[in-house]
Amino acid sequence: MSQATTATNNDKSSDSAREQLLIVCPGRGTYNQAEWGTLTRNAANATWLSRFDARRRDAGLPTLSELDADIPFRANLHGRGEHASPLIYACALADLQAIDSERYEIAAITGNSMGWYIALAAGGALGHDDAFELIAAMGKLMQDTLAGGQVLYPWVDEQWRPQWAQRREMLTLIERIHGEDGAELYLSIDLGGMLVFGGNETGLARLMAALPPRERFPMRLHQHAAFHTPMQRAVRDVARQRLPLAPFATPKVPLIDGRGHIWTPWSTDPEALWDYTLGEQLVAPFDFTTALRVAVREFAPDRIVILGPGTSLGGATAQVLIQQGWRGLDSKATFQARQEADPLLLSMGIEEQRCMLVPSKYSTKVGL
Template structure:
């Protein structure tokens, strides 16, 4: 079963759209600019790393790049039988599954990025990846710290992200190393995403969600909040709002997709972070990443147009 995965914030790269600038799929960029009032082409072609790291830019740029690649895949008759996205990427997955129309999805992405960036200025937070401990162990580490720190992402066995107050992250780092963590890596982010620190952003996004139209999914979608498959339109408004303050259950998402029959995963958009997590969860699957037309052609050749 062919499954498309969509990356989240952090996968963006300067010039990430340049290879598709002359492809017919580039029309997606113009549509995104019209819907949001933002110069999306600038984000994909000209913005440097410092500009792209800003949450409002990282999220919009990553989403639209994924949608360009998705359109190019569709034009080659490659369509998924299931989808999932990591954090921001969940909105990409919902668009790919037909739960959200493109204009609604890109407007929600823009509002989400703005809301989360405002949160970052209101309450300082950060994140760190804990390698070598599983989620229950990292949960115990967070509980042992006198401060605000939580599990934010469960990405793969032995790969868990924590988020919270910077001082609490420092304390948790020391506790995690004592508990046997191989490494704790600070992440270059401006806030404690997927924690209670994002509650104001969730409320703001909820207001925007109320103005969007949701449809039943055309293919199964694995949700970050609970790691389960959802297809009912009525479930997604709550799931999307909760996602901002809830841990990303990415391991659960992948396990649910595997149980549903996923055998081939294609990461659609910048980077190859998600295919890396798939390898840690199940080495028996086929994994591909598509960021450029050359990679797209290689995937088409490997999978076949009738996959």
């Protein structure tokens, strides 16, 4: 793993010149047609990718390299949990390893939804191969069960400024719809200026009918189950039986979970980390907004880096920063102006921004 991923806040004496980064790991839905080929481009010669491919080949599955380069992108194939989840993890891992450890130090790591599993690997709480097994297993479990679905809807205005009354009205819909004639509806993810709802078909249909049309919203998310809701109890119970405690370890870098709790290198109980990851995290709302708010307040990063693939998490991250007034940000316009002058938020799915983080001497041949 890159040296940057093993640095801690205790090593400031020799690292004071390095910029402090907050790493944000992506979740499901970030590998799409536009991202096809990303893994081959960034990690074709990585030895860890060869190991991942061998494991999938032994399991009778198409390898990640084949999915990314040889098999033309098809949403109903590449979007399946057993393929999408490890593809996203591998792309994020390639980006993480490419960060220039001589210029940057990773101060903390968080992620959105499935990004929590990636954060465990990025922070050293799971080894690369152990994280691959966890992510592959959870992706398949979710796909096999596919209990319920998700709907996404924004509550900020066109300038990404919060509209708190609208947010309250949206949350009230959950109370109104849930439990009526078999409808199930829950808050799934608090995602910046958007809410992700999870529920069964009856609950989601009633929600979509109640929400006023707004451009492409309400948006039903393709091949997504009702993640982070009580509808995942069966997945939780199976996961806890199949996935042992042993691989979990104390992280080397602070991790911020979906409640805003910080898991530090000096205080983490690996058993408690396992219990949260395969317990509450699966059946309770994932609060990405709170996780990011805690991260910027507690670790004061110089920049925030979103690992690839894709760039879809950039808007939600910026919306949280605007809600917090971080570095004077108060609207989409001020955020865009700051990005033009000296970007605070770097998405590695955007090539120009990735180049700011990667040393010119870097080669994907240097993979662990």
